[in-house]
Amino acid sequence: MTTDDPQLEFWFDFGSNYSYLATMRIEALAGAQGVRVLWKPFLLGPVFKAFGWTSSPFVLQKEKGAYVWRDMQRQCDRYGLPWTQPSTFPRRALLPLRVALLGANERWIGAFCQRVMHANFVDDREIDDPALVADILTDLGLDADALLTAAGAEQNKQAMRAQGEQAVRRGMFGAPMFFAGDEMFWGNDRLEDAIAWAAGHVAARIDLA
Amino acid sequence: MTTDDPQLEFWFDFGSNYSYLATMRIEALAGAQGVRVLWKPFLLGPVFKAFGWTSSPFVLQKEKGAYVWRDMQRQCDRYGLPWTQPSTFPRRALLPLRVALLGANERWIGAFCQRVMHANFVDDREIDDPALVADILTDLGLDADALLTAAGAEQNKQAMRAQGEQAVRRGMFGAPMFFAGDEMFWGNDRLEDAIAWAAGHVAARIDLA
Numbered sequence: 001m002t003t004d005d006p007q008l009e010f011w012f013d014f015g016s017n018y019s020y021l022a023t024m025r026i027e028a029l030a031g032a033q034g035v036r037v038l039w040k041p042f043l044l045g046p047v048f049k050a051f052g053w054t055s056s057p058f059v060l061q062k063e064k065g066a067y068v069w070r071d072m073q074r075q076c077d078r079y080g081l082p083w084t085q086p087s088t089f090p091r092r093a094l095l096p097l098r099v100a101l102l103g104a105n106e107r108w109i110g111a112f113c114q115r116v117m118h119a120n121f122v123d124d125r126e127i128d129d130p131a132l133v134a135d136i137l138t139d140l141g142l143d144a145d146a147l148l149t150a151a152g153a154e155q156n157k158q159a160m161r162a163q164g165e166q167a168v169r170r171g172m173f174g175a176p177m178f179f180a181g182d183e184m185f186w187g188n189d190r191l192e193d194a195i196a197w198a199a200g201h202v203a204a205r206i207d208l209a
Numbered sequence: 210m211t212t213d214d215p216q217l218e219f220w221f222d223f224g225s226n227y228s229y230l231a232t233m234r235i236e237a238l239a240g241a242q243g244v245r246v247l248w249k250p251f252l253l254g255p256v257f258k259a260f261g262w263t264s265s266p267f268v269l270q271k272e273k274g275a276y277v278w279r280d281m282q283r284q285c286d287r288y289g290l291p292w293t294q295p296s297t298f299p300r301r302a303l304l305p306l307r308v309a310l311l312g313a314n315e316r317w318i319g320a321f322c323q324r325v326m327h328a329n330f331v332d333d334r335e336i337d338d339p340a341l342v343a344d345i346l347t348d349l350g351l352d353a354d355a356l357l358t359a360a361g362a363e364q365n366k367q368a369m370r371a372q373g374e375q376a377v378r379r380g381m382f383g384a385p386m387f388f389a390g391d392e393m394f395w396g397n398d399r400l401e402d403a404i405a406w407a408a409g410h411v412a413a414r415i416d417l418a
Contacts, residue, residue, distance in 0.1 A: 051270060061260060063382040067395055074402065173272040186276055189398045193283065 005036045008198040009179035011172060012113075013044040014093035014100075017058075017072055017086075020121045021188040022176040024081050027110045029191060033199040039109045041100035042163045044090070044175050050168055056090045057174075075188075082122045091120055092128045098151040098160055099133060108140050115139070214245045217407040218388035220381060221322075222253040223302035223309075226267075226281055226295075229330045230397040231385040233290050236319045238400060242408040248318045250309035251372045253299070253384050259377055265299045266383075284397075291331045300329055301337045307360040307369055308342060317349050324348070 010026055012019035030037050048056065058065040069085050076083035096116045103109050115136045119125045125132055130148060137144035150156060167177075171184065178185040178194035185194035219235055221228035239246050257265065267274040278294050285292035305325045312318050324345045328334045334341055339357060346353035359365060376386075380393065387394040387403035394403035 051272075061382060063260075063380045066380060067382070067393060070393070071395070071399075078402070171272045171275060173270060173276070184276060184279070186280070190280075193287070 005034060006180075006198045007036045007038050008194055009038045009040050009177075011040040011042055011167060011175060011177040011179070013042060013090075013175050014096050014113075014116050014120060014127055015056075015090035016044055016175040017068065017089075017121060018188045019176040020117045021072075021075060021079065021081065022178075022191050023113050023117045025079065025188070025191060030195050030198075033195050035195050035198045037110070039100060039104045039113065040163065041097040041104065041113075041160075042167045042172075042175075043094065043097060043160065046164050047167055047172060047174075051173065059089065082118075084122050084124050086120055086124055088126070091126065093120075094160075095128050095130060095148075095151065096133050096136075098156055099137070099147060101160055101163060102147065102151050102156055108142060111140055112136060214243060215389075215407045216245045216247050217403055218247045218249050218386075220249040220251055220376060220384060220386040220388070222251060222299075222384050223305050223322075223325050223329060223336055224265075224299035225253055225384040226277065226298075226330060227397045228385040229326045230281075230284055230288065230290065231387075231400050232322050232326045234288065234397070234400060239404050239407075242404050244404050244407045246319070248309060248313045248322065249372065250306040250313070250322075250369075251376045251381075251384075252303065252306060252369070255373050256376055256381060256383075260382065268298065291327075293331050293333050295329060295333055297335070300335065302329075303369075304337050304339060304357075304360065305342050307365055308346070308356060310369055310372060311356065311360050311365055317351060320349055321345060 008026075008030055010022065012023060026037055044056075048054075053060060058068045072085070073083055075081075093116070100109065100113055100116075103112060116127050116133070119132060119136070120127045127133070134144035134148060137147055170179075174186060176186075176188060176191075178190065180194055180198035183194075183197055185191075185197070217235075217239055219231065221232060235246055253265075257263075262269060267277045281294070282292055284290075302325070305321075309318065309322055309325075312321060325336050325342070328341060328345070329336045336342070343353035343357060346356055379388075383395060385395075385397060385400075387399065389403055389407035392403075392406055394400075394406070
């Protein structure tokens with residue numbers, strides 16, 4: 001794909017369970033519609049804090065939390081995805097998010113994100129562990145040491161903070177979020193609609209040409 | 210359909226915008242799968258109050274609220290449903306809910322609920338107005354005076370309160386909610402899944418027979 005292809009921004013946090021569903025589904029679905037995915041890792045925690053929440057709504061409201069785990073099992077069954085309810089939720093994911101930000105435009109971004117999500121929501125592992133992130137990068141044939149060093153550099157830390165500030169500024173209140181231009185779609189349930197919107201806007205542009 | 214048909218409980222409040230979508234869609238979708246709809250009107254306000262919320266989450270959190278109205282427009286476009294953002298939200302709906310509870314097992318329940326929803330989310334009218342409810346009942350060829358009197362009788366008021374208590378006891382935290390047996394599904398986005406679940410349970414029962 002080229003930069004002229006229609007694009008869809010995919011805002012996600014590795015700690016977010018519905019972001020797991022979207023991460024596993026987005027490349028195949030977007031690719032089928034000729035839509036390019038722009039990976040936008042961000043920290044959801046500070047967004048929640050900006051609303052005065054001390055944790056995920058799924059933790060703060062026990063009825064919704066109980067529902068969400070059942071819903072996740074059913075959704076994973078429906079999509080044919082493996083699923084384990086994480087023993088820690090939401091998991092801290094700053095390090096893999098920084099790596100994802102660093103590699104957002106690299107060819108390995110999709111595979112990396114899928115593996116981190118798998119570690120959290122299938123293997124039930126701590127994804128903020130440098131050894132785990134290094135193993136994933138090495139498995140992908142990448143230079144783990146160099147990438148972890150670059151991910152922790154001041155410039156990338158600042159870029160991560162700027163990403164979160166942009167999320168708040170653009171009205172995000174959860175994850176996953178998708179943007180087709182200015183059009184915001186919330187949740188894995190809207191992934192297909194978001195892709196269709198992104199693809200359709202280009203068709204409209206061509207009609208006008 | 211008979212009482213042996215698979216059943217799906219549909220819990221809704223006329224003030225709930227996503228309940229509007231489900232109300233307009235459920236009879237055709239459920240009917241196509243041979244699933245009988247059990248209409249379960251309830252007051253969402255006391256459920257929210259039980260969580261310490263003073264209003265709808267769409268009112269309390271302005272970012273989510275802004276998103277929801279845009280989402281509703283897109284969803285209605287997708288389903289081919291008319292839509293007007295209500296000038297009052299969430300609207301008080303105690304009277305029509307009491308009428309719906311009274312008529313939950315009557316043949317007119319679906320048509321009545323669709324008309325009340327239309328009044329709220331298309332005509333932008335106050336749906337707790339006795340004159341409006343009476344007009345809808347009369348249009349359906351029913352005895353409006355008799356039904357409004359029965360709806361306001363102490364027995365029906367108590368039944369309405371019991372309905373809300375059951376909602377809290379069964380872990381509901383929003384609307385619409387669907388139950389296929391004990392399996393709870395939240396939101397218009399899960400309507401198709403809930404119907405499939407309800408239909409599938411019966412198939413399993415037949416296989417075992």
